[in-house]
Amino acid sequence: MAVSINVKVNGEAHQGSVESNQLLVYYIRESLGLTGTHIGCDTSSCGACTVLVNGKAVKSCTMLAAQADGTDITTIEGLADGNGLHPVQDAFWEKHGLQCGFCTPGMIITAVDLLDRNPDPSEHEIREALEGNLCRCTGYQNIVKAVQYAAQKIKC
Amino acid sequence: MIPAAFDYQRASSVDEAVTLLAESGGDAKILAGGHSLIPTLKLRLARPETLIDIGRIDELKGISEDGDTIVIGALTTHDDVASSDVVQAKAPNLAAAAAAIGDLQVRNCGTIGGALVHADPAADYPAAILADEAEIVVQGPNGSRTVPAADFFLDIFVTAVQEDELLTAVRIPARAPGTGSVYLKFPNPASGYAVVGCAANVTMDGGKCANVRVAFNGVSGVAFRDAGVEDAITGTSGDEAAIVAAAECAGNGQDCMSDTFASAEFRAHLAKVYAKRALTAAVKAAS
Numbered sequence: 001m002a003v004s005i006n007v008k009v010n011g012e013a014h015q016g017s018v019e020s021n022q023l024l025v026y027y028i029r030e031s032l033g034l035t036g037t038h039i040g041c042d043t044s045s046c047g048a049c050t051v052l053v054n055g056k057a058v059k060s061c062t063m064l065a066a067q068a069d070g071t072d073i074t075t076i077e078g079l080a081d082g083n084g085l086h087p088v089q090d091a092f093w094e095k096h097g098l099q100c101g102f103c104t105p106g107m108i109i110t111a112v113d114l115l116d117r118n119p120d121p122s123e124h125e126i127r128e129a130l131e132g133n134l135c136r137c138t139g140y141q142n143i144v145k146a147v148q149y150a151a152q153k154i155k156c
Numbered sequence: 157m158i159p160a161a162f163d164y165q166r167a168s169s170v171d172e173a174v175t176l177l178a179e180s181g182g183d184a185k186i187l188a189g190g191h192s193l194i195p196t197l198k199l200r201l202a203r204p205e206t207l208i209d210i211g212r213i214d215e216l217k218g219i220s221e222d223g224d225t226i227v228i229g230a231l232t233t234h235d236d237v238a239s240s241d242v243v244q245a246k247a248p249n250l251a252a253a254a255a256a257i258g259d260l261q262v263r264n265c266g267t268i269g270g271a272l273v274h275a276d277p278a279a280d281y282p283a284a285i286l287a288d289e290a291e292i293v294v295q296g297p298n299g300s301r302t303v304p305a306a307d308f309f310l311d312i313f314v315t316a317v318q319e320d321e322l323l324t325a326v327r328i329p330a331r332a333p334g335t336g337s338v339y340l341k342f343p344n345p346a347s348g349y350a351v352v353g354c355a356a357n358v359t360m361d362g363g364k365c366a367n368v369r370v371a372f373n374g375v376s377g378v379a380f381r382d383a384g385v386e387d388a389i390t391g392t393s394g395d396e397a398a399i400v401a402a403a404e405c406a407g408n409g410q411d412c413m414s415d416t417f418a419s420a421e422f423r424a425h426l427a428k429v430y431a432k433r434a435l436t437a438a439v440k441a442a443s
Contacts, residue, residue, distance in 0.1 A: 001163050020164035020207070021197075042157050044195050045347070047261060056235075056264040062194050063265065066164055067187070067211060110260060131348070132259025 005069040009034070010078030018065040024058075025049045027065035028075060036076035036105045040134070047133035050106035051075050057113035059132070076105035079112070088112055088150040097146030099137035107133045111147045120151060159197035163206040169213060170295055170324055176208045177320050178297055184208050186322065188231055188270035191262050216269070216324060219243065224330035230269025230323050234258070237268055247328045248441075249355045252339040253284040258348055269323045272308070275315045275378075276349070277413060282309055282379030283355035284339050286371035290328050296321035312377035332367055335359045336441030340434050341374070342426050344417055350374035351418045352426040354406075356434035358394065360442040365394045370434070375427050376410045384408050385431050394439035399432055406431035 001020045006013065009032060018027055028034050028051065040048030042061060049061040052074040079086035088111050091097065098104040107130065114121060114129040121129065126147045127140070135143060165184075167173035177184055184206035187193060196202045210216065216231040219240050226246055228237060237243055237254035244251045257263055257271070257280050271281050272292065285292075290305045294317050303316045310316060317323050331337070341353035352374045359367040368386045373379040384405035392398035407427030412420035 001161070003164050019161070021159040021161050023158070023194075023198075042198065044191065044262070047259070050261055057261045058265055059261045061198075062191055062262075064164075064187075064190070064194070064207075067190065067209065113260065113264075129260050132261045 003066040003069075005065060007068050007070070008072045010074060016065075020064070020066055022065045023061055024051075024063040024065045024068050025060040027068070028060060028073070031065075034075050034077050038102055038105060040102065040106075045132075045134065046103070047106040047110060048103050050109045050133065052109055052113060055113070055116065057110045057132075074109070074112075076108060079108065086112070087153045088115070088147070091146040091150035091153060092143075095142050095146040095149050097138070097143045103133060103135045103137075107135065107143055111150065114147070115151055115154060119155060121147070123148070157198040157200070159194070160200055160203040162197075162204055164209065165206060166209045167213060170215060170322060173208055173210050173213065173322050174295055174297060174320070176206075177322065180206050180208070182319050186210055186270075186273075189233065189265040189267040190270075191258070191266040192270060192274040192276065210322070222327070226328040228268055228326045228328070230325055231267050232269075234263040234266050234268065234271070235260075238263065243328075246330065247284070247288055247337065249284045249287060249337040249339040249357065250281070250328060253280040253353070253355065256280045256339065256341055256343070256350075256353070268326055272326065273315055273317050273323050275309055275313050277312050277377050277379070278344070278349035278351070278374045279379075280339070280341060280350055280353055280373065283353050283371040283373040285326070286379055286381050287337075287355035287357050287369040288328050288331070289369065290326055292316075292323060293325040293327060294318075294321045295324050300324070302327070306381065309379050331357060332359045332361075334443045335367065336438035336443075338434050338437040338441060340430055340437065342430060346417075352423055352430050354427070354430040354434040356431075356438040358389075358435065358438040358442050360394065360439070363393055364391050365389050365398075365439065366391075370406075370431060372407065372410075372427060372430075375407055375412055375423050377413060380410065382406055382431070385435075389435060394435070394442075396436075399435045399439070402435060403428050403432035 038048035040046035185204040388402035412423040414420040
């Protein structure tokens with residue numbers, strides 16, 4: 001069944017008609033062409049599909065596009081401000097917080113939510129906050145360092 | 157994986173949701189946070205004809221106080237329960253249980269009402285709900301009723317909420333001042349679900365353990381209060397010997413679950429370990 005939705009994505013208003021069983025991640029990737037958000041496990045474990053919905057990190061594979069009606073969504077594409085990378089993106093670059101990059105958009109989005117609610121997290125708090133984001137490449141060490149670096153940069 | 161097709165309806169009030177449920181003739185599912193339902197739909201373990209999205213019903217959101225009782229709306233997210241000053245102060249075991257659920261993203265979406273109705277045997281709220289002797293408010297075509305926690309969890313994935321009813325709120329009564337209240341769990345290292353989770357409330361009355369409430373989830377198909385442990389420690393000083401002796405009773409008579417990660421024997425053992433840890437922490441927190 002078709003459902004009409006109005007969503008703001010990365011600051012741009014979109015009006016769309018979605019199938020009731022369409023997941024938000026497919027709307028983002030296929031209807032809007034924003035493929036930085038990834039589909040990894042499809043069982044709500046890996047977090048590669050994480051986006052911000054009204055400022056909170058959400059696994060977009062576990063949400064219907066219909067549920068996003070009226071919300072404000074930020075994907076990885078929406079973090080940089082045109083002139084420069086978002087501090088968290090820059091930190092992942094600086095601290096080599098990625099290898100293949102598949103988990104990276106989700107990691108960055110979750111880190112943005114974390115730093116928004118806890119600007120000075122301990123290492124333990126960072127690791128706990130990232131429990132919903134899985135990485136098969138890095139062993140998480142540089143990801144944690146990237147988030148710590150970002151926290152420092154944002155504070156200054 | 158994509159859910160099978162369904163009709164999608166939005167309810168803007170509790171009354172409307174109850175009406176839509178009645179009209180659906182039993183083949184509708186309520187959509188709140190969707191973090192148990194949508195994974196189930198994606199695996200096609202369920203194929204409801206209709207989804208009734210209650211996510212925008214504001215009257216179901218939020219935490220308030222009714223005298224000494226905490227009232228938590230069904231749509232309150234796990235993150236909001238965990239970070240609530242009121243819950244942390246007055247029902248710390250519930251805040252701890254909420255904080256232990258899933259991960260940050262799941263806690264941003266999942267709701268206490270949805271989790272309770274789903275009654276996953278490996279969920280984290282049921283033990284705290286039982287230990288706190290909460291009351292669950294449910295609304296149906298004939299109006300509102302209150303179900304005591306002890307009567308709520310009936311069987312694996314089955315609760316006292318009927319097909320035509322909506323869980324609207326959870327009420328947590330006050331406990332005696334100075335009660336130590338904890339929730340500890342052994343998580344499955346991959347999924348994070350509770351292999352065993354133990355909630356314990358202990359009041360120290362003149363140096364003796366009183367008002368002891370100990371409950372488990374994850375151990376068997378249905379969350380339960382452990383009367384054996386409670387009776388064993390009540391009236392004792394709550395010292396290590398008393399705790400060890402009481403913990404030995406944990407899970408007795410329970411039909412422990414078995415899966416690829418943990419055998420029934422391991423769960424039975426973990427019940428004793430976590431009874432000991434939870435009692436130790438609760439006695440220590442009791443002041």
